[in-house]
Amino acid sequence: MHAWPASEVPALPGQGRDLRIHDTATGGLVTLDPGPVARIYVCGITPYDATHMGHAATYNAFDLVQRVWLDTKRQVHYVQNVTDVDDPLLERAVRDGVDWTALAEQETALFREDMTALRMLPPRHYIGAVEAIPGIVPLVERLRDAGAAYELEGDTYFSVEADPHFGGVSHLDAATMRLLSAERGGDPERPGKKNPLDPMLWMAAREGEPSWDGGTLGRGRPGWHIECVAIALDHLGMGFDVQGGGSDLAFPHHEMGASHAQALTGEFPMAKAYVHAGMVGLDGEKMSKSKGNLVFVSQLRREGVDPAAIRLTLLAHHYRSDWEWTDQVLQDALARLDRWRAAVSRPDGPPAEAVVEQIREALADDLDSPAALEAVDRWAALQQTSGGTDTGAPGVVSRAVDALLGVAL
Template sequence: MHAWPASEVPALPGKGRDLQIHDTATQGTITLAPGPVARIYVCGITPYDATHIGHAATYNAFDLVQRVWLDTKRQVHYVQNVTDVDDPLLERALRDNQDWTELAERETALFREDMTALRMLPPQHYIGAVEAIPGIVPLVERLRDAGAAYELDGDTYFSVEADPHFGGVSHLDAEAMRLLSAERGGDPDRPGKKNPLDPMLWMAARPGEPSWDGGSLGRGRPGWHIECVAIALDHLGMGFDIQGGGSDLAFPHHEMGASHAQALTGEFPMAKAYVHAGMVALHGEKMSKSKGNLVFVSALRRAGVDPAAIRLALLSHHYRADWEWTDAVLDEAVARLERWRAAVSRPDGIPADALVEEVREALSNDLDAPAALAAVDRWVERQIATDGEDESAPGLVSRTVDALLGVAL
C-alpha cells in the first residue's frame, strides 16, 4: 500500500532540541534522545469514515513529533497501518450494501488526499492489515506454541497473564479494563476464556465474511492488536521511540499490543514512550463514528476552507487536551492565517532569529503548539506595528512556520 506525497521541509539555521514528551506508561514527561534515526509507529484509520477532525488532530500531533526530530538533524522512520479489514468496516459495508474492499479503498484514498492537503508528512511504510497477514500468522503460531495463546471454538486468544508487564501502559484496574474492553471491540463476557480480558489473535472464518489461509490456525482473519504488532516489529523492531495514537487507544489497543510484543520477544518495553492525543468533541460529545457527529476535512475543503487554516485550528489546542470543534475555532484560525500571511508578505521586517528558538522551545516542551502559535503572533504584531529593516526576516518566519508547524504561508 502506498502513502501520500511528502511536502518539502525547509532547513532552519542552527539545530532543534530533544523532545520532552508525556509518556502514558510512566505517567510523566520523559526526554527522548534517539540515535541518528528516530522510530515512530502511529496507529492508522479503519477506513470506513475518513477523515474527520478527530483523526486530523491525532495525526497532526505526530506530524509535529516528526518535525521536531527532523529539526534535530535526525532521520525519521515512521510506520503507520490501515486496518482495512475489521468488524466495523464489514458492518458499514453491509449496512450500505457496498463491497467492503471498495469501501476501504475509497476511504483510504480520501484519507491520503486529506493528509496531503494538510501537509502531514507521510510514513515510510504504510501497511494494510490484509497485506500484513502473511507476517501475522507466524506470530500467532509462535504465541500459541509458547503457551501464551490458546484455542476457543476455533478462535485463538492471547493470554494476558503471559506478559508480566500487562497493565503497565494504561494503569487501569481490572473492572475499568473490562468495561473498556466491552466498549472497544473486545468480548469479555464470552464463555470459556481463561481471562475475560484475553484478546483475540485469530478469528476463525465466519459465514459470509472474508477469510485467509492461516496455516495451522485454519482459515480466518487477524485480531486488531496483533496487526499493529506484526507491522511494527517487522519495520521497527522492539524498543522503538514512540507508539502513538488517540487516547482511546491506550486501552485496549496499545496495552494489548505491548503485551503481544513483549511475550513474543521476551524484551521490554515495546516502545520507549506511549503518546496519546486527546479527543475532539462536537456539540458537547466526543466526535465519533458511532455518534455520527463528525466534521470531515474533505467537506471543509470542498466548502473552500484553506487547509492551512484547518491546521492552525488543530494547532491552537495542546495535543493532549480534549477540546471542542466550533465555528469560532475555525474563524479564529482563518483570521490568524490572514494576519500571518500579511506580515510575511512585507519586503522586510523585524529580526526573527529569536522567534525560531521560541518555537523550537515550545515544541520540544511536550509539543506545546499553542505556545508556538503565541510566539508567532507576537512577532506578527510587532511586524505590523514596526518598520523593520531585516530583509531576511519574513522569509525566515515563513520557513520556520512551514518546517516546524507544517503551515505554508
C-alpha cells in the first residue's frame, strides 16, 4: 500500500531541541533521545468513512513530532497502518450495499488526499492489515505454542496473564478495563475465556465474511491488536521511540499491543513512550463515526476552506487537550492565517531569529503548539505596528512556520 506525497520541509539555520513529551505509561514528561534515526508508529484509520477532525488532530500531533525530530537533523522512520478489514468496515459495506474492499480503497484514497492537503508528512511504510496477514499468522502461532494464547471454539485468544507488565500502559483498574473492552471492540462477556479481558488474536472464518489461510490456525482473519504489533515489529523492532494515537487507544489497543509484543519477544518495553492525543468534540460529545457528529476535512475543502486554516485550527489547541469544534475556532484560524500572510508578504521586517527559537522551544516542550502560534502572532503584530529593516526576516518566518508547523504561507 502506498502513502501520500511528501511536502518539502525547508531547512532552518541552527538546530532544534530534543523533545520532551507526555508518556501515558509513566504519567509524566520524558525526554526522548533517539539515535540518528527516530522510530515512530502511529495507528491508522479503519477506512469506512472520511477523515474527520478527530483524525486530523491526532495525525497533526504526530506530524509535529516528526518535524521536531527533523529539526534536530535526525532521520525519521515513521510507520502507519490501515485497518482495512474489521467489523465496522464490513458492517458499513453491508449497510451501503457495496463491496468492502472497494469501500476501503475509496476511503483510504480520500484519507491520502486529506493528508496531502494538510501537509502531513507521510509514513515511510504505510501497511494495510490485509497485506500484513502473512506476517501476523506466524506470530499468533508462536504465542499459542508458547502457552501465551489458547483456542476457544476455533478462535484464538491471547492470555493477558502471559505478560507480567500487562496494565502498565493505561494503569486502569480491572473494572474500567472490562467496561472499555466491551465498548471498544472486545468481548469480555464471552463464556469460556480464561480472563474476560483476553483479546482475540485470530478469528475463525465466519459465513459471509472474508477470511484468509491461517496455517495451523485455520482460515480466518486477524484481531485488531496483533495487526499493529506485526507491522511495528517488522518495520521498527522492539523499543522504538513513540507509539502514538488518540487517547481512546491507550486501552485496549496500545495496552494489548504492548503485551502481545512483550510476550513474543521477552523484551520490555515495546515503545519508549506511549503518546496520546485528545479528543475533538462537536455539540458536546466526542466526534466519532458511531455517533455521526462529524466535521470532515474533505467537506471543508470542498467548501473552499484553505487547508492551512484547518491546520491552524488544530494547532491552536494543545495536542493532549480535549476541545470542541465550532465555526468560531475556524474563523479565528482564518483570521490568523490572513495576518500571518500579510506579515510575511512585506519586503522586510523585525528580526526573525528569536521567533524561530521560540517556536522550537514551544514544540520541544510537549508539543506546545498554542505557544508556538503566539510567538508568530507577536512577530506579525510587531510587523504591523512598527515593521523592521531586516530584508531576510519575512522569509525566515515563512520557512520556520512551514518546517516546524506544517503551514504554508
